[in-house]
Amino acid sequence: MRAVIPYKKENAKSRLSNVMTKTQRETFVELMLKDVIGCLKEAGITTIDILTPSPKEVEEGYGVSIVEDEADLNEALNSYLENQNEPILIIMADLPLVRPEHIQDIISSDEDIVIVPGKGGGTNVLYIQRPDIFRVKYYNSSFENHCNIACREGLSLAKYDSFMASTDIDEPHDIVELILHGEGLAREYAENNFGKKKGGKGRVKAHPLQHSQKSLSS
């Protein structure tokens, strides 16, 4: 089996632009990518591809292979799947809370497809035993898309239930989850740049610290 991480650094995570500068967002996605790669390696996955339109954005020394494709996410992933003949784990780069145990659980499943939902109908992780007969459809409620595709192809599907693996960091209110429950490089970065505002009877929120806010307005 092999894992593939779609990745794009330039102007990444635009939905965080109210709380992070472009430079901060680019640093942050790189740290999240490192956390995800580290997690996969710790889970025993030795073959990892980074699928990216911009290979120069991926630092050397990660011990991964780079697959360049300038097409959009779905087209690039489906071209990638067409060329594979072993089980494929597609994992998003914005999952700094995912742990090696989750990955081990997922790849030891007997189901044809294992899906980890993201918040708001996304797909955080997708494990595909037979890449020759499954095509992906990210965006616009991809969790439902992927369940429907599996059903249409007569493939068995397991939904993997984990708060940690389902927490993608995409909107400002996600950052507090990383600070509270994370432990890697992205968590350290978030903790250095955000404070926690206690929520009374509501939820705790993360807010940019003053030194970060300064750079946000600059």
Added chain:
Amino acid sequence: MRAVIPYKKENAKSRLSNVMTKTQRETFVELMLKDVIGCLKEAGITTIDILTPSPKEVEEGYGVSIVEDEADLNEALNSYLENQNEPILIIMADLPLVRPEHIQDIISSDEDIVIVPGKGGGTNVLYIQRPDIFRVKYYNSSFENHCNIACREGLSLAKYDSFMASTDIDEPHDIVELILHGEGLAREYAENNFGKKKGGKGRVKAHPLQHSQKSLSS
């Protein structure tokens, strides 16, 4: 062991008031409560207390006991714990995605304390083997509070990792999770009153349907 569900219906879920009328919110919390009670029963829990300042707000026929206490949540729960001599499962009423399997996993743990984090630092479920030596502290990052209390008391603690059990329905963007992943009464109510707005590359959001919006402005 026994389970306790803190519950208050009147003007509940004020953080949903942008998308639901007071009457809708009160109906909705009642349906969520029914879902949670049903889940506990299906998990084999036969002794269930509803801890409430307003017993008249709890319909008859649920097959539960009512414990009246007008004190605030922490004071009421700590008084309740003082009077118990068996393991206690505290579960919030706004967890319509929690499944019997989660409850069975949690109550079969060997740890002194099992905690299911809520979004934004909350505590959705708290399993306390020894209610004589543990006091709760909800609100203001209660997940951290409860971890710290367990540590201070020298109690072992497990964090239970489940997207479904960690999804409390407290803010408008939570409703889409209920529609996408739920299956009970509260889900049906949400589906009848909300539509899903596809998010392009972002998350799917739930929005009140026209007939609901009308009543919201009335």
